[in-house]
Amino acid sequence: MQIENKTICNICLKPSDAEANTVYIKAICNDEEIHVCTGCIPHIIHGSGDIVKSNETVKAQI
Ligand SMILES: [Zn+2]
Numbered sequence: 096m097q098i099e100n101k102t103i104c105n106i107c108l109k110p111s112d113a114e115a116n117t118v119y120i121k122a123i124c125n126d127e128e129i130h131v132c133t134g135c136i137p138h139i140i141h142g143s144g145d146i147v148k149s150n151e152t153v154k155a156q157i
Contacts, residue, residue: 096130096150098157105148106135108157125149 096103102111102119109132111117119130122139124147131139131147138146148156 096128096153098154102130103153103157104132104135105129105150105153106131106138106146108148108153109134110157 096105103109104119105124109117111119118133120133120136122129122131124144127150129147129150135146
């Protein structure tokens with residue numbers, strides 16, 4: 096998700112300012128726009144959306 100010009104991974108909560116050049120993929124989960132960093136993409140490709148945190152959960156945990 097995006098907060099204050101930062102992108103945060105909806106799975107591992109990695110913020111875009113932690114490391115340069117991290118790529119985030121924008122996706123939809125439960126009709127909500129989410130972002131997933133490249134490190135977490137295999138988990139959703141080979142698994143399911145169960146590990147995706149909702150934007151509300153991300154906001155509460157960061
Ligand atoms: Zn991630």
